[in-house]
Amino acid sequence: MKETAKNKNKHGLMTTCIHAGNRHDDVHGAIATPIYMTSNYRLPTDGTPVDWSGIHSDIYLRNGHTNQFVLQDKLSAIEGAEDCVVLASGVAALAAVFTTFLKAGDHVVVSQVCYSATSILFHELLPEKYGMKVTFVNSANLEEVKAAITPETKLVHIETPGNPTTEIADIAAIAASAHAVGAMLTIDSTFASPLLQKPLALGADLVIHSMTKYINGHGDALGGAVLGSTALIDKIKTQAMVNFGGIISPMTAWLICRGLATLPLRMKQYCQTGMKVAQFLENHPAVRFVYYPGLDSHPQHELAAKQMKGFSGMMCFDIKGDETAHTKFLSALTLICHAVSLGDLESLIVYTQPDSPKMQYYPEIFRDGFFRFSLGLEDAEDIIADLQGAFAAAGLA
Numbered sequence: 001m002k003e004t005a006k007n008k009n010k011h012g013l014m015t016t017c018i019h020a021g022n023r024h025d026d027v028h029g030a031i032a033t034p035i036y037m038t039s040n041y042r043l044p045t046d047g048t049p050v051d052w053s054g055i056h057s058d059i060y061l062r063n064g065h066t067n068q069f070v071l072q073d074k075l076s077a078i079e080g081a082e083d084c085v086v087l088a089s090g091v092a093a094l095a096a097v098f099t100t101f102l103k104a105g106d107h108v109v110v111s112q113v114c115y116s117a118t119s120i121l122f123h124e125l126l127p128e129k130y131g132m133k134v135t136f137v138n139s140a141n142l143e144e145v146k147a148a149i150t151p152e153t154k155l156v157h158i159e160t161p162g163n164p165t166t167e168i169a170d171i172a173a174i175a176a177s178a179h180a181v182g183a184m185l186t187i188d189s190t191f192a193s194p195l196l197q198k199p200l201a202l203g204a205d206l207v208i209h210s211m212t213k214y215i216n217g218h219g220d221a222l223g224g225a226v227l228g229s230t231a232l233i234d235k236i237k238t239q240a241m242v243n244f245g246g247i248i249s250p251m252t253a254w255l256i257c258r259g260l261a262t263l264p265l266r267m268k269q270y271c272q273t274g275m276k277v278a279q280f281l282e283n284h285p286a287v288r289f290v291y292y293p294g295l296d297s298h299p300q301h302e303l304a305a306k307q308m309k310g311f312s313g314m315m316c317f318d319i320k321g322d323e324t325a326h327t328k329f330l331s332a333l334t335l336i337c338h339a340v341s342l343g344d345l346e347s348l349i350v351y352t353q354p355d356s357p358k359m360q361y362y363p364e365i366f367r368d369g370f371f372r373f374s375l376g377l378e379d380a381e382d383i384i385a386d387l388q389g390a391f392a393a394a395g396l397a
């Protein structure tokens with residue numbers, strides 16, 4: 001098994017996404033890395049000692065496997081990270097980070113706008129089971145984040161852009177504050193993908209991606225990744241992968257590699273359509289507000305422009321009109337589907353109603369209800385026409 005281009009960052013991004021990490025098959029000459037669906041491997045019979053809980057050798061699927069290694073090497077090369085671990089879901093990756101680096105009673109600072117499972121982990125599970133102390137912050141407000149970080153703080157976890165609001169946090173400034181007290185900074189960079197921002201280069205200790213979203217990009221597989229130094233990543237592999245069992249399956253790792261190969265092309269399209277659709281919405285008289293980091297009107301647009309290379313296809317907006325108008329708008333969409341998840345081939349939209357308990361964490365303007373909109377790769381004109389049809393159906397055209 002030959003490694004073809006592991007971690008060679010001298011290539012361009014498209015080349016890296018296609019070639020990095022691939023293992024060519026010396027037996028059959030297959031170009032595509034085969035899928036190794038086996039749960040166990042032959043052990044040495046010559047007395048060589050076996051490292052039963054190892055993370056590198058071929059012993060048992062949960063200790064690590066070739067399709068996982070290909071994906072990890074590809075992602076490390078793209079993100080510019082020393083190392084990577086991929087696990088069964090984005091949430092498994094987040095839980096892996098928190099359970100590996102936190103102890104009972106530790107103090108953590110967390111963005112109040114964050115993915116629902118992260119929110120439940122820090123509001124309920126970790127405090128209730130392990131007595132962790134958590135301070136939630138508006139991570140777009142740097143002074144508030146700095147004030148929350150104390151000498152007791154062990155970890156700062158920030159989502160930027162935040163899901164769902166697309167609020168942006170200043171990664172470099174927060175890294176400096178966290179490191180000043182010896183705390184780690186972990187960034188959930190799912191909305192940006194490894195292409196649009198580099199949290200590690202800005203000082204974060206670990207970056208986390210739900211690969212289910214842009215990295216896989218085809219809406220057909222679940223996975224999560226953590227990237228950072230080998231010292232930190234090896235700890236996650238030993239604890240969360242081997243001993244807590246969060247391993248990804250070979251089939252899923254292979255599928256995600258296939259999706260990842262075209263990420264630069266897809267992301268270019270998301271960014272282009274994102275700007276067109278955000279501008280269309282902003283100029284529509286029936287739109288109450290739009291949050292898209294690429295628009296001048298986004299409250300952290302300047303920071304986003306400094307910290308990110310592009311703004312992806314994630315935005316939030318709301319229409320003027322009562323709940324009936326919202327229902328009519330949603331049900332009139334024909335291409336755009338009312339469904340969770342994001343970064344898919346298909347355009348997906350989710351409506352959050354004004355009475356949702358999560359609203360308290362979101363900016364004032366969101367609290368009358370809003371749509372989180374994940375653009376797909378359809379033609380921009382078709383997406384806009386679908387929205388126009390829905391405005392008309394809701395009596396808002």
Ligand SMILES: *Cc1c(COP(=O)(O)O)cnc(C)c1O
Pocket residue numbers: 089090091092115159163188190191210211212213222223224
């Ligand atoms: C979807 C998502 C997750 C969770 O990922 P899964 O793969 O669904 O477990 C975590 N963080 C963000 C920002 C997400 O959008």
